[in-house]
Amino acid sequence: MNLKEFRIGIQSWFEDRLGLSLITKFLRKKEVPQHRHTIWYYTGSAILLFFGIQVITGFMLVFYYKPTLEQANESIARMITDVPLGWIIRSVHSWSASFMIAIVFIHLFCVWLTKSYRKPRELTWMSGIFLLVLSLAFGFTGYLLPWDDLSLSATKVGTDIPRCIPVGGLWVTKFLRGGEDVTGDTLTRFFGFHVCILPVFIFILLALHIYLIQKQGMSLPLDAERKKEEVKVLPFWPNFVYREMVVWFLLLGILFTVAIFFPPSLDKEADLMAPAPEGVKPEWYFLFLFQTLKIVPARIFSVSGDTVAVLFMLVLGFLFFFLPLIDHKPAGKKGKFITLIAYAVILYAVVMTVWSLW
Amino acid sequence: MKLKHSLFTRRQFLNSLLGGWLAALVATFLYPVVKFIFPPTREPDKVVLPFSGFQDMGPNSVQNFSWGSKPGIIKKDDDGTYQAFVAVCTHLDCNVAYLPDRRKFFCACHEGWYDEDGRNIGGPPPSPLRRLTLVIEGGDLIIKREGVE
Numbered sequence: 001m002n003l004k005e006f007r008i009g010i011q012s013w014f015e016d017r018l019g020l021s022l023i024t025k026f027l028r029k030k031e032v033p034q035h036r037h038t039i040w041y042y043t044g045s046a047i048l049l050f051f052g053i054q055v056i057t058g059f060m061l062v063f064y065y066k067p068t069l070e071q072a073n074e075s076i077a078r079m080i081t082d083v084p085l086g087w088i089i090r091s092v093h094s095w096s097a098s099f100m101i102a103i104v105f106i107h108l109f110c111v112w113l114t115k116s117y118r119k120p121r122e123l124t125w126m127s128g129i130f131l132l133v134l135s136l137a138f139g140f141t142g143y144l145l146p147w148d149d150l151s152l153s154a155t156k157v158g159t160d161i162p163r164c165i166p167v168g169g170l171w172v173t174k175f176l177r178g179g180e181d182v183t184g185d186t187l188t189r190f191f192g193f194h195v196c197i198l199p200v201f202i203f204i205l206l207a208l209h210i211y212l213i214q215k216q217g218m219s220l221p222l223d224a225e226r227k228k229e230e231v232k233v234l235p236f237w238p239n240f241v242y243r244e245m246v247v248w249f250l251l252l253g254i255l256f257t258v259a260i261f262f263p264p265s266l267d268k269e270a271d272l273m274a275p276a277p278e279g280v281k282p283e284w285y286f287l288f289l290f291q292t293l294k295i296v297p298a299r300i301f302s303v304s305g306d307t308v309a310v311l312f313m314l315v316l317g318f319l320f321f322f323l324p325l326i327d328h329k330p331a332g333k334k335g336k337f338i339t340l341i342a343y344a345v346i347l348y349a350v351v352m353t354v355w356s357l358w
Numbered sequence: 359m360k361l362k363h364s365l366f367t368r369r370q371f372l373n374s375l376l377g378g379w380l381a382a383l384v385a386t387f388l389y390p391v392v393k394f395i396f397p398p399t400r401e402p403d404k405v406v407l408p409f410s411g412f413q414d415m416g417p418n419s420v421q422n423f424s425w426g427s428k429p430g431i432i433k434k435d436d437d438g439t440y441q442a443f444v445a446v447c448t449h450l451d452c453n454v455a456y457l458p459d460r461r462k463f464f465c466a467c468h469e470g471w472y473d474e475d476g477r478n479i480g481g482p483p484p485s486p487l488r489r490l491t492l493v494i495e496g497g498d499l500i501i502k503r504e505g506v507e
Binding site: 088 | 390391393394395396397398
């Protein structure tokens with residue numbers, strides 16, 4: 001028996017038992033439309049790329065990280081000074097998180113602006129919003145783990161925000177902190193969220209999200225839908241995948257470059273009794289929220305300003321989640337108002353972020 | 359397309375070029391991963407202890423110290439000389455104990471025996487206990503890896 005027969009034999013052994021040809025057949029038939037908005041299709045796989053890097057580097061960091069009050073900061077210090085190439089693994093994890101969130105936002109707004117959430121893709125949008133929340137939760141919980149001055153203060157502020165919500169908010173704060181205050185228990189709890197609870201949910205939702213996209217096929221932009229004209233298509237395998245790989249290598253190059261030249265710092269160990277250091281800031285993707293809370297007046301109509309702001313944000317979040325049900329025009333219609341809102345949100349976030357850095 | 363005297367086709371050549379390049383790329387990614395997973399060895403070149411802590415040991419007695427992340431054992435013989443061992447069984451890495459009344463080192467995991475100079479004399483241990491060089495210099499007891507100056 002030569003090598004080729006041997007390979008075919010093994011393949012058919014697995015095929016008889018797993019029946020995976022269903023998937024390979026599907027992927028061979030899958031087509032990607034070509035038009036002037038095709039570039040946005042790449043954002044999805046770019047997110048997956050960075051997510052994959054997060055998983056792998058996360059596995060690695062967990063080999064050395066110790067999630068306790070006494071050892072967290074020290075274990076990272078050891079990791080970036082003592083462990084071979086530890087500094088770069090940590091740097092890649094930190095930067096890749098930022099890259100992933102950035103592309104998640106791009107992905108979100110291009111779906112919003114091209115109105116790709118409309119029927120039949122409402123659930124794809126909603127699962128996407130959950131994925132966004134999970135991604136931000138990953139960022140928020142991961143930020144505490146180095147257990148330095150900055151991360152402690154940012155977490156104190158962040159976990160205090162739910163307290164503004166009149167009913168049940170206090171319990172959310174207590175749940176997140178594992179008590180009244182941010183302590184060593186919070187650290188251990190955040191570690192649990194970060195490496196155990198959130199991953200389970202994100203994998204389930206990712207599977208759903210990707211399944212829905214495969215089931216419904218790529219969404220077409222409005223003008224292509226309206227004209228009902230023939231859209232050029234590209235086979236997914238191998239043509240589109242090769243193009244995606246080019247994008248991946250480009251992004252990997254950028255990621256590793258920034259990770260090597262700008263590794264994140266590690267400040268001195270957090271002291272629960274010390275006053276907050278100056279210049280406490282959350283990660284960049286929370287800056288617009290941070291700035292919003294900073295500028296709301298203390299009282300609005302005798303209600304705490306923070307409560308108003310947080311409730312307002314929550315309502316917006318709900319509307320945002322149900323966007324496909326609110327804007328349920330047929331796929332071809334433009335929806336100028338929704339577009340306008342999207343641009344307004346982008347403008348608001350950018351202005352607030354820049355302001356907070358001023 | 360295949361030239362008359364060529365061993366492989368152009369496609370085979372390009373495929374292996376691309377495949378080789380991909381393999382090299384994967385290797386460059388894997389290299390730091392593998393490096394990272396295995397931390398540097400923690401064994402010290404030498405350990406310096408105050409001799410005062412060991413001066414009063416009686417003959418045929420032992421005292422423990424940390425040899426990096428392993429236990430070390432210092433033994434005072436009947437003639438007043440000192441010996442130092444890594445107190446780890448050479449069979450499967452269990453920590454050994456010294457039994458003064460039987461004048462033997464004993465490993466409880468699989469009943470391994472060493473004589474008072476660390477030679478394996480019974481049970482599964484394949485080789486003697488690892489010896490460390492011991493020097494007394496002024497008030498210090500210096501324990502070195504064998505062969506380290």
